[in-house]
Amino acid sequence: MELIQEQQQAKHTLQNKAQLWNHALNFIRSMSLKCAIELGIPDVLHSHGKPITLSELATFLSIPPPKTPALGSLMRLLVHSGLFASHRHQGGGEEEGYFLTPTSELLVIKEGVCISPFALMILNWTLLAPAHKLGEWFRTEAVGPTPFDMMHGKGFFEETNARADFNELFNKAMASDARLVTEVALLRRQWEVLRGVRSVVDVAGGTGTLAKAIAKALPGVRCMVLDLPHVVGTVDEEDREGVEYIGGDMFEHIPPADAVLLKVG
Template sequence: MAPTQDKHSSQELLQAQVDLWHHALGFVKSMALKCAMELQIPNTIQNHGGSMSPSELATKIGLHPSKLPRLRRLMRVLTMSGIFVVHEVALPNKEVAYGLTPTTRLLAIDEVRSSLSPFLSLLLDSTVTAPFFAMHSWFLDEHSTSLFEKAHGLNVWEMAGQNSTYNQLINDAMVSDSNFLMDIILRECGGVFLGIKSLIDVAGGHGGSARAIAKAFPQMKCTVLDLPHVVEEAPTDDHVSFISGNMFKHIPPADALFLKVHPLNFSSSLHTHTQFTIGCHKVCI
């Protein structure tokens, strides 16, 4: 027989209620992070030497003094989640000081490493978050493909093709992710590129990855293949060439294909994979 509510102590029931609240309010963490990025908090703390009191921060980001208690609450959410850290320094007015963590350093603009904030801006954009409000109806609709398409009536790439602001948001996000990851990939397993004379970065966006490979291997001919609306907006580059096309229809011949994708972005349908595999077989000569 299933256990009844009576079998649980009051303590257990109250803990269960807290767990439900934590779960239901989980979105506050991601929205607090979005807000901190939009208020430029990571950059502001970094430019101030890596540590700032709430009132210094409020002044620097242009908040009205009445918002100071709310700023403290925002920062409490973010310090509890490990996004920022609190330095218990004895400032004259007994204020704490906020500092960056390895996580927030990835969001601040750095001379050495590129910031991941364009990628986070895409993840936290309403085009990505809003479809989750209708997840139940996606489950109930046996014909719907992706959650994104169910909500917007278009897939991600069709939407980027129709909306230039969204196109820019995606392309900037991908470049920031590639700049970050390629640094690590080339350091950890750059050897896999040795001896390759020509490479196509398939669905390579604005060429963040191809640029990094071309810089590390200047003898290699690096080409990016992507959809026309992406290639049209790509910045020109002396070391990387761009071709517009559909990877499911034709991929030009090359020694190697490079494909870096995100699980969010491509449909996992068998049709998609089959089409791409056929394309690859035609290229690998």
């Protein structure tokens, strides 16, 4: 009886340990996604047009042969996560073939919807590093500084202002998300809510993806974007497509308009 109890106890301890390991190693899923995007795996799977074997994939990606098994591990993990899919030809023995799922179709770099820039921004070290400050943040009395402030010595938008590379990464991420929302969720009839308005301002509208879509759908409407100067300043004149860009602080002034939009995600 005692032996059975001990065995049960050991089984539970091992299950709990496995759950903890799973939790602790969860970041590998995120970093595998980042790695897949950086290697261009979604694009290769897309352009191949049919299931691709590991050796074909390694060749397309110019992965050194000794690292092909590691690429196999990466693919297995991403298949397990449901990001990619795989199958073997009937009869067995043949190499596994990998292909895109509807989720990873969204990672393919193409005109229109592609959320790879968003994933790369979220998984950038500038955003990941502050997570290491969470414990310290909870212990400090000061309420104001965020874990981001503590890690980088400045706020998020001060960082985008200070670093052109991070500003670009962030703005492209936002634009990719806005494109998805405008092209999919807000498609067609949703613009009806704006019918009759003569002017619209998208507050904190980033580089103007949403405002440009409205300007295109409703040509008679005056479309404006208000965002921080270092964000609107990155949009070239020829890319403005009839939208007015205003650099400023939304807490100080919002240009008057019939409709005011505020989309944060």
